[in-house]
Amino acid sequence: MDAAPGVAHCLAMEPPPGNSAAERPLLSIVDDDESVRESLPDLIRELGFAARAFSSAEEFLSSDCVDQTRCLILDVFMPGMTGPDLQRELKLRRRMIPIVFMTARRNETIRPQVLEQGAVECLFKPFSDTALLEAIKAALHAN
């Protein structure tokens, strides 16, 4: 569980029963809301994936998870670097990680914007586990 100070790491996922962590695609969650970081990884693990949560885009970028992340579940509005900012940054770095956006603001203009920039889906919070699973499947398929 120990990591270098200030660097989030991707190891030591709880091994799920009957499946090894290594075989499971890693999904990274970036959200400034603590309750999302606490609840969403558990659900994603229940859905059969490995999960990591980050409180900011910057934290995610400075972690060693960027290369291993198969799908990014990304909040739109965050202090500092926003979701769309991270989307652009990853493009610049040529990291083609499929992105599923999520937002608690039912802003109808943001969805077409992020989809146009290549996002797989944009979910409005609160969303169901099945909607999330569909989006993840689409993202991994795109991968």
Added chain:
Amino acid sequence: MKKATSIDIGYRRRAEAALRARESEFCLILDAIPTVAWSAQPDGFADFFNQQYLAYVGLPLEQLQGSGWTVAVHPDDRQDLAATWHLMISSGKPGEAEARLRRCDGEYRWFQFRANPMRDGSGSIIKWLGISTDIEDQKRAQAGLTAQIGGHPGVIENATQSKVAEQALDRARSELAHVARATTLNALTASIAHEINQPLSGIITNASTCLRMLHGDPPNIDGARETARRTIRDGNRASDVITRLRTLFSNKEFALEPLDLNKATREVIALSSSDLLRNRVILRSELAENLPLVIGDRVPLQQVILNLVRNASDAMLGVDDRPRQLLIRTRREADDRVRLSVQDVGTGVNPQDLEKVFEAFYTTKSSGMGIGLFVSRSIIERHHGRLWAESNNGPGAIFSFSIPCGSKARTRLV
């Protein structure tokens, strides 16, 4: 005797003839005016419609007389127009209204109906004179322009249209101001929605996880217990958001202290003096000496006073024919209360709107959300006071509040 009678008859004949001549001259004039015009008796009985009117609607004078003219008014506009007209007749004041009028070919076009009372030497109304102006093109240009501003660029074709378009632009600007206000409201509801959607999202995610953990083989009881616990916590969090919102609007704890309302008022005056100067408002204060202390929270009370002063100043922004005078007064009232009044000479408040102005989101301003007076009233009511509006004696309005002072306030306020 015979001679006298013949003189009388002769006089009357001449007088009647003169009156008829005047009437017919009057009708000739109305017929010559290049617009749709009409007249009515003091009780509102329409007695004359000029040639332009008759030609436009394609109906004979006899059919329009009395209240027959309403037959050519669009059924959807009839009631409002009649209501405005009756209000004018009963108040004796000039007025105007917009309604669609049917042309002889059956097409309805928008008209602005305006009428003035004509009075005799003693001030009694002897006739109503009205004109109806075709504003259909203006209406269309306005609608078109609003659409353009809404993102459909178009070309204004010629110079005559451009003047109409200019007027329409003014209207569109004021429409936009309404949109801006609605946007502020949207922003408010959006942030409320965001605050509530976050915990709702947590509730749904945790409950979904909980179900999946229980469905496992073997079920993950500890995990399910933990996620159920988080579900409850997020539910409480959503409930806290609602509580905070309510606090924001009404339930703020007041820090009560004995308070010199004159001193608090002077501070507000000092704070707003540069704004008032910029708006060319002349402020006068008549603060009663030996005003008893009130028990209250200085900051919210000053917010109320500031709000009243700003409203008064804003109401006089369009006033250019008289000094923009603002008067703040404090005085002691009979039953151990202190009253503060803010009086302006601005646009005033319609008598039927004197209560409406205190409703949430009601506003006549192009900016602002219309919650200032609503919040002000709730603050004053929490001081066991009263905030109300009156029409000024002359132009403008007076907004006053009265709150209990001294020992009475101390025992009553909790």
